[in-house]
Amino acid sequence: xxxxxxxxxxxxxxxxxxxxxxxxxxxxxxxxxxxxxxxxxxxxxxxxxxxxxxxxxxxxxxxxxxxxxxxxxxxxxxxxxxxxxxxxxxxxxxxxxxxxxxxxxxxxxxxxxxxxxxxxxxxxxxxxxxxxxxxxxxxxxxxxxxxxxxxxxxxxxxxxxxxxxxxxxxxxxxxxxxxxxxxxxxxxxxxxxxxxxxxxxxxxxxxxxxxxxxxxxxxxxxxxxxxxxxxxxxxxxxxxxxxxxxxxxxxxxxxxxxxxxxxxxxxxxxxxxxxxxxxxxxxxxxxxxxxxxxxxxxxxxxxxxxxxxxxxxxxxxxxxxxxxxxxxxxxxxxxxxxxxxxxxxxxxxxxxxxxxxxxxxxxxxxxxxxxxxxxxxxxxxxxxxxxxxxxxxxxxxxxxxxxxxxxxxxxxxxxxxxxxxxxxxxxxxxxxxx
Amino acid sequence: xxxxxxxxxxxxxxxxxxxxxxxxxxxxxxxxxxxxxxxxxxxxxxxxxxxxxxxxxxxxxxxxxxxxxxxxxxxxxxxxxxxxxxxxxxxxxxxxxxxxxxxxxxxxxxxxxxxxxxxxxxxxxxxxxxxxxxxxxxxxxxxxxxxxx
Numbered sequence: 001x002x003x004x005x006x007x008x009x010x011x012x013x014x015x016x017x018x019x020x021x022x023x024x025x026x027x028x029x030x031x032x033x034x035x036x037x038x039x040x041x042x043x044x045x046x047x048x049x050x051x052x053x054x055x056x057x058x059x060x061x062x063x064x065x066x067x068x069x070x071x072x073x074x075x076x077x078x079x080x081x082x083x084x085x086x087x088x089x090x091x092x093x094x095x096x097x098x099x100x101x102x103x104x105x106x107x108x109x110x111x112x113x114x115x116x117x118x119x120x121x122x123x124x125x126x127x128x129x130x131x132x133x134x135x136x137x138x139x140x141x142x143x144x145x146x147x148x149x150x151x152x153x154x155x156x157x158x159x160x161x162x163x164x165x166x167x168x169x170x171x172x173x174x175x176x177x178x179x180x181x182x183x184x185x186x187x188x189x190x191x192x193x194x195x196x197x198x199x200x201x202x203x204x205x206x207x208x209x210x211x212x213x214x215x216x217x218x219x220x221x222x223x224x225x226x227x228x229x230x231x232x233x234x235x236x237x238x239x240x241x242x243x244x245x246x247x248x249x250x251x252x253x254x255x256x257x258x259x260x261x262x263x264x265x266x267x268x269x270x271x272x273x274x275x276x277x278x279x280x281x282x283x284x285x286x287x288x289x290x291x292x293x294x295x296x297x298x299x300x301x302x303x304x305x306x307x308x309x310x311x312x313x314x315x316x317x318x319x320x321x322x323x324x325x326x327x328x329x330x331x332x333x334x335x336x337x338x339x340x341x342x343x344x345x346x347x348x349x350x351x352x353x354x355x356x357x358x359x360x361x362x363x364x365x366x367x368x369x370x371x372x373x374x375x376x377x378x379x380x381x382x383x384x385x386x387x388x389x390x391x392x393x394x395x396x397x398x399x400x401x402x403x404x405x406x407x408x409x410x411x412x413x414x415x416x417x418x419x420x421x422x423x424x425x426x427x428x429x430x431x432x433x434x
Numbered sequence: 435x436x437x438x439x440x441x442x443x444x445x446x447x448x449x450x451x452x453x454x455x456x457x458x459x460x461x462x463x464x465x466x467x468x469x470x471x472x473x474x475x476x477x478x479x480x481x482x483x484x485x486x487x488x489x490x491x492x493x494x495x496x497x498x499x500x501x502x503x504x505x506x507x508x509x510x511x512x513x514x515x516x517x518x519x520x521x522x523x524x525x526x527x528x529x530x531x532x533x534x535x536x537x538x539x540x541x542x543x544x545x546x547x548x549x550x551x552x553x554x555x556x557x558x559x560x561x562x563x564x565x566x567x568x569x570x571x572x573x574x575x576x577x578x579x580x581x582x583x
Binding site: 411412416 | 550
């Protein structure tokens, strides 16, 4: 017996879905053209009028929106309603220190809660569930996104946020938590801490995990499921589009159902921008069909995946995307936080006259990510006193922490230490085995 | 006397010190004095050489991070308290010594001490009796060589 949160939407016939999408697309483009200067000028540059967008196929005429556009229009330049209509603001890391900002109207929060509730039900949760939300609460969308979905569903929510692992485990036992929502790497860390505390995960009531905010492999899923004795499900989302709940794995665990009546997905070749057919791997591009506060048209997510539209064994007809297979840019996700190498560069530029060569080394110890930044000491940064160099190290460390929102170890190294290829330093070494 | 010390950044791992020393040997540069300050992940090699400017270029060319720093060098006699007297003079005047290293001089009765201080002109005046500037260094024949000692 399959249960759905919103059966009509989740099991709609493909043709009907296409009609709904086309209608909503037309509507949102007309609205943006009318009242959003950024999108209007972008369309005018392409020689497009709102009425040129009639069918779903017409979406390919529209230009892409990128993270760079969000940076150029920081903070509120992409909002499509007056600030009086905005009831919530979230933000995530931008490419160089400037965060990407997202605004939600009351209706947007409603839509977000709806898709999050759908996601939780797809993952096998119900009103009877007790959900421990161990994603961070705050500007990051993870915590509040799942929280609102769980409340709408009517489950019991434990808004514990991230960190303080021993306490997480104690409350998990005492409160009878049935579902855990956090990053997959944190889930593994919780499992490990349980073992250290001498607690068998089977002593808890834990049945399911809703894990997202970072890419994880099938191998990691098997490990989490074995260690915690649960079903581990992948949830996908990004703040630019709405937050967690854009797509979710159902209990069949064969791809993530995209809530495409709200978020229209396309796959493109990241190099040429050409739209690729179903079944081909490429970059996911999403258009929000219903958002008011900050609609996004053909937003390039930089996440690589594959789309397929066959009906799923769970009964849902929603298009599925594979687990994220990688990135088409250099963004890294460290402990669930987006980190760009260029952010490190901007910090180092702020410290010296010239930017030294640097390298990010990411490793995973005890299921936690560790970031080390190697910095080649330039003559101008160098000091003949140990104290001088230690102050420099401390300064870099503090600046990095404030810009990246994740702590990094800093190691000063000699010139030419960092491996060069074609004269360029290799910026990132990711040793994590997902 | 104020002299110019070279500092070289070295990572705290095997073979790094040898690399610097190898470059110096290849260019037939004699190290007059040296000291290494170390932390868990890096070290600072401090050396006194003749023609520090030239050696700085050589080391930079070989890909090392190098800095020239003016430091104070004093002569101490081979008896207890000799260094204390001079350092005490600095302390009394509020001059702070950042680091110090010593080595044997050419004669058996004296040793040389290098001090990095936070107020070099004052320290130099304090340690030259009557507070006059130091005479330029001369060797036995009375000529000023292009090296320190």
